[in-house]
Amino acid sequence: MSSDKEEQKMKAAKPTKAAGPEKAAPEVAKPAETKPVPAPKPAAPPATAAPPAKQEPEPPAFEKGLAQELVAKFGDAVKILYIRPIRIKVETGPSSIVEVATYLRDSMGFDHAESASGTDYPKENQIEVNYHLGSYTRDDLLANIIVLTTKANRDDPRVPSLIRVYPSVEYHERETYEMLGVYFEGHPRMERFLLPEDWADIPPLRKDFRIKGR
Amino acid sequence: MATLEEKIEETRKLGLQVVKEIEEDRLMTLSVGPQHPGSGHFRFTIKVDGDYIVYCDPDPGYVHRGEEKMCEYRNVIQNIPHLERPVIHDSNNITYSYSLAVEDLMGIQVPRRGQFIRAIASELNRQVYTLYWLAIYGIFLGHSTMFMWPAGDRELFIDLLERLTGARVTHAYNIPGGVRNDMPEGFKQRCLDHIRYFEKRLKEYEDIFYNMPLFRQRTEGVAVLSKEDAVKLGVTGSVLRASGIPYDIRKVEPYDVYNEVDFKVQYMKTGDSFARSYVPFLDMKESCNIMRQLLDKMPESGEVRTKLQPNPKGPPGEAYRRVESGRGALGYHIVSDGTPRPYRVKISVGSFRNLLALPYLLVGNKLADMPAVYWSLNYWPVEADR
Amino acid sequence: MSTASGFIKAIESGSKHLVMRRFTLRYPEQKLRFVGDGYQFDPKKGVGIAGYRGRHILIHDKCTGCQLCAIACEGIAEAIGMVKVDENWKHNKKAIMPQIDYGKCVFCGLCVDACPFYALFMTNDYELSSFTKEHLIYTPQQLEVKPKYDGNVEIIITDRGATHG
């Protein structure tokens, strides 16, 4: 069964990474009382493909093939952030996200969206919206998850909605709208979903929204 | 007189949360409110034409506590007690994928015996959750015996978990790096006794509930979710498996020791309310035999946990790990920026994904079907609001 | 005739339960018996010992007032505050010990994991109700007392069904 094959690969990939953290300096016993200032440059460096922090183990062949197929189809509109045993992260601009999603769904078999979520990067004044796409029908893709991300400017975040491609993201996008303030164009009911009707504060999951008393 | 379909179309355009009663369209707006015995802490507004539901608009958020925001203010270990709050009687499963994701980020290797105990604890927890769900499903259909028996038999597994973890429901047992304590002695034998007795009880459930003709009349052929729609709506867990797709994270993406356990993914093809209520029942049977295999294959002695430093830190990066919880795929997407506190934690739960199927399935059915369809979606309001 | 046989099987299954033993634990008369006398943690081996997570017990001659339990609980429930005690110990110069507010504590036991000096464990006692919130705050002296809890019942599986015996 193909999933066992991936399992061995995953086992192989994990130990090499385990060597990474030893060299992290042991934390001092009593952490500083004040909130630790966010660490230098956060995770997704825009520059090179592979993250510089740790050497990326040789990506598994099957996932590499998928990524190659995407890059071949969309050229530089698509950028592969990382390839791991059953996880691939693909970044596109807001303009081309709908075509990439449609291509992923129709010809590559990723037939449903697990979730749509956002991460706020105040340093680069950007909000990263990522969709986790999975596949129920293609057997060899059952375990794979493609994280399709796009970046939107933080002051006026507008991203085209994928509701035409994946109807299952309707509630996820409404939640990301109210939590991070990302406006999804083309969404039929861009309204409040979880928060109370009289929520007057800024979107709570943004970094500059502080929990009172913390 | 407008036909049913026109009424459904016309009301779909009504987008307002608060719906005003319009005299001439002969529709009654019912708020199946946060206190309604048929909905738990969750409200959905339905418009009813006579006995037929014409429009349904779910409005969750009554128990939203901002778990994702709270995660950003605590270090990795302190997150465990509050992360299990969304569904406290499935706490080992909901913290399981969090621990796996953190272990991926920090490259921690859990010892073999710890992985086995973690799997056993999560299987026990799956039984506790499914029994609680089955009890409420029984009382929703008016079958009070079917509420009392599962609610009583749940005590068998709560007692086991209490011996193993020290707490009846909120265990905080699954820690990045393994489990917090080893098994007490005599636990294995007691576990096998309880499972053997429980399988006799499962036979009784089938006699008095599933094979009851009145129950079959109420659920068979009601609110059918076809295979294509299930995929299109992205539902997960028993709702997906009831529509004919044998998709179980334990088999598809085996984590920890699940690849050493051979079990068959239970699924049915009809996709109606009966299938969605019968698949969790089959899962419980399957889970009993998984627990037996886990208990046999478990190494007798050995470490159960790799000790982390007080404020564990890892290299910056991202990880997304999923686990098969009582309500389907439960995934954590953790972004870390090198400090002990996670930069962003996204919890993707099964209930939130199954919620989309509720308006899709309810419209066109009868008012009396509302509890049968709603609760067959395996929807836990507290978990969906996070 | 599947409907008739369905009904008959249901009646037969229902009436079979009329002779089975009742399962409820009658709490005040029967109390559950727990394994060992509470959850403990061994900092050297870094792993806990299975036990019920009830009220804490503080061993005064081991506690050094290092505040690690207060820091551990700070992120969870802020239930532990350090208070002055009028005992003087060689290893506890500042003479401060944890005072636990059971109005906030969630009994997760992470403070026990954080204590490196075998000073803070948990016991079997869970009957902590009181009339006012102030009485829920247990001072270190109160925490030192070992509660007596006599659970006498556990789940037994007989041929006539499981019961608490």
Add this chain to the structure above:
Amino acid sequence: MASYIESFRFGEFVGSVLWLVFWILIIISLVGLPLIFIVLFYVPLPPLGDEPLTPYLFLTMVVDPTRTVPIAKYLIHTDLFRVAAFPGFTYAALFAAVTIFVERKFLAKMQLRYGPLYVGKIEGWLQLAADGLKLISKEIIIPAAADKPIFWAAPIAFVSVAAAAAALIPVAPGWVVADIDVGLVAVFAIFGFFPLIALLFSWASNSKYPFIGGLRALHQIIAFEIPFIISALSVVILAGTLNLTGIVESQIASYWFVFFLPISAFVFYLSSLAELERIPFDLPEAESEIVAGWITETSGMIYGLIQLGTYLKLYVLAALFVVLFLGGWSGPIIFPEEIIPGYTGEKIYNHVTLSAIFWFSVKTFGVIMLFLLPRGISPRIRIDILLHTGWYKLIVLSFINMFVALALIYGGILGPEGLLVR
């Protein structure tokens, strides 16, 4: 560890006790005594020896036991006693109370739990009194825009209609409140009120869920009225008379009708379950769908009255089933000739009446247990299945039964000089 709240002061305690004693005295003197006198003056008291029995003489005899026996014996045969006590309201209410307690314990045992346990030393037998007191002391909340007169009238009407039906049931030979010769039709006429009361009450409580519950009650009882009546009609064909006592006598003459008309008994059982709104047909108060159906807005004593009415109805339907199909009070004489040594022949004390009462109670209790069983084993059915079973399946069955009854009559097996008639 527990400490008392500082705000408790002894003065307040004494004040409240005095306040209570004051009110008890007021109620007794202004309401209690006049009531007793009115009853005593109007109740026809027997002449004691030579001079007529005046109320004051009556009160003195309470002290002297030798005088009580003749008074009691006389009172037992007056109509007031029949209506209020034996075959009438108190007997039925006693049965209803026992049924409530037995149902809770029976259901609990079937569900492996204890049921009421702590009130009253052994197995919680005083739980019923505790519930009654609780309901009496609870505040009655009336919805704001409710139609107050009907809101108040409906529960009282509910209990009185149920009690009226209880008056027509013959418990022992000669012991029936109203022995009218169109007994069975009168019972059905009285049962026709129940849907009306349910709808009135739910409409008067002016809120959506009760209104849906009221409509469902209407649909359900009307759908099951017809099989209910036709299945009883086939019994009338066999018995030849509508008078309930006559029906019982015709069964004593031949065998119980349940052996001849099993299908009719089953249809009668099902439609009385629907009449009672019990579990398989629980739609009017389906708590998981429409909060609590037509009794959503009840609280305090209004809920108490409706519960009493429901269980009175349960007793009446079980007794009706016994009268129609299980031969009423027929059964072997099990009491000895002289129950009280040296005292025979008096109306109530002869052994025939006592064994009749015994057999009637045992059979009614058995049928009540049959009514309680479905609540333990079956879920609630949906409104369209309910109507489908009512209109199509049960009516057909009851017509088949009518045919069986006619065949028995014209075949000469039962009826005037039938083979099996003794």
